[in-house]
Amino acid sequence: MCGAASHAALRTAGTSGPGPAGEPGRQSVRDVVARLRPPQAAARRYRAQGWWREETFADDLRTVAAEEPDRTALVSRRHLDGSVVTLTFRELGRAARRVSRGLRTLGVRPGQVVAYQLPDRWETVAFVLGCIEAGAVTVPVLDGESPAELERVLEATGASVCAVGDAGAARALARCGGRLPSLAHRIVLGARDGDGRTDGPAAGGDGGALDFHHALLSATPGDREDPPTPLPPDAPALIAFTSGTTGRAKGVLHSGNTLYAAVTGARDCASREPAGGVVATTAPLSNLVGVRHAVLEPLVHRSTTVFLDSWDPAALVELAAQHRVDCLLTRPADLRRLLHHSPGRPAASLETVVCTGSPLPADLVEAVERGWGVRVRNAWGMTETGGALSTAPDDPDGWAARSVGRPWPSVEVRLREVGEAEPGTSQLAVRGPGVCLAVLDPARGQVTWCPDDTDGWFDTGDLVRDDGRGGLRLVGRRSERVLSAAGFMVPVVDVENVLREHPDIDDAVLVGCPDAAHGEVPRAVVVAQGRAPSLENVRDFLSGRQVPDWHQPLCLGTVPRLPRNGMGKVARNRLREALSCPAGAHGTAH
Structure with a gap:
């Protein structure tokens, strides 16, 4: 049973409801919300462990x-x-x-x-x-x-x-x-x-x-x-829609208790600000990350949240100093812009920068830790899972660029090897009290996942490797995978990080390029910093950084800027549509 109704019933029942929900094979979200509850055994377990409760926000x-x-x-x-x-x-x-x-x-x-x-x-x-x-x-x-x-x-x-x-x-x-x-x-x-x-x-x-x-x-x-x-507290209370960087967004149903677990789950590994702290955030309040940190966490931790309705680094620096901000919660793209505006520490009170949402480039982490004298923390999570992993205060300098950290005390992880990837690369699944109640396909009006499907395990689609310190290193997303000419999966995040070190490249992503002989080959799409580099120049640079030949791009495209969604993530589907690469046409495109 998936709560009050069987998952099979939630998948298939056609019901009357607003708009098109009465069409055959569809059901209204209202009906799903009314019937959906967490598995009883899981609810009892999470209450006994203290992650769930009877109270509400x-x-x-x-x-x-x-x-x-x-x-x-x-x-x-x-x-x-x-x-x-x-x-x-x-x-x-x-x-x-x-x-x-x-x-x-x-x-x-x-x-x-x-x-x-x-x-x-x-x-x-x-x-x-x-x-x-x-x-x-x-x-x-x-x-x-x-x-x-x-x-x-x-x-x-x-x-x-x-x-x-x-x-x-x-x-x-x-x-x-x-x-x-x-x-x-x-x-x-x-x-x-x-x-x-x-x-x-x-x-x-x-x-x-x-x-x-x-x-x-x-x-x-x-x-x-x-x-x-x-x-x-166990009823669906919020429906968040995924960022949809690779396809149409899905609806993710959270209860008050799954949100509470996400707010409190990191308490033993200090991946959040201390109780009573002052947190500045650039996460949108119309996104689950912003709701959690700016709306819900202050109620539980009795902290203060500082935010702006429009990006203004000068104003953020002024507020951070005036209100003695000790933690900055942000995204890599916002952090880079803030660093450009303020090469020195923006507030004497600032102690920690926590980054979410995208891989953290090594040059950015190094510049912030060196220029600001503060620790950068990497925090990993998804709309479906809430927060789940984070680096720790006692990790080595620069570690946030090499790892997404260890699981929170409330979170279990399971790793499954991926055949076409390098040995040691695994697909990450997580289970815990912060995982959502269900995932909904809004186009079809059907529940596509709930905990009963997989004994609570949620397959994140992220590819990871052991970071050498008991944590995990993000390699990329399976849905964003890029295959080499030999048919092996390229470690996208690693290659992108090295590309960003090129003196003529301001930003970069790696996507697949159709190829008549091999089906797909790697393609780098870069934002040039001044003079645009050639494909040969890029490959020589990567070779000099010991990037294996089969990891390197065989196509190169340049764009004025990378398209991003509201959470700062690169919208790779839009990028692929905008930059078509003729099959078998290797070289540089603009």
């Missing part, structure tokens, strides 16, 4: 607001006017209660789906916490995804409410018309200034949408204390 918010009401919960900077909003836990709790009350007034009931595509502002934190208090199933959508992708998410989930960042996005939703019959309310945050003015519907935007502050944050006489109605 709504309880955490009320507790910290009562016990430490004046502690700073968040610092939010808006790029439009440079204003900075600081909220205490008391103020954040009050804002979350108002959002919860506003959602109930709009007809949202426990178990209904509420989506948002909002910028990284304090209102977004209050919105997510308000959804939790109201018992809504929350669906974050990256603030930058296309209107078509947002529509697909809303159609697949049957969301009844969607909050967006501006009136233009609300108008785009309005044009969807009958394609989104479940969508009862559109809410616009807009660009509100200190006098309460907004560029949302109240200022001539889409008149069919509701103003965020008026509908959700307006005070009422007495500001009555409505009791929260959070979902049970």
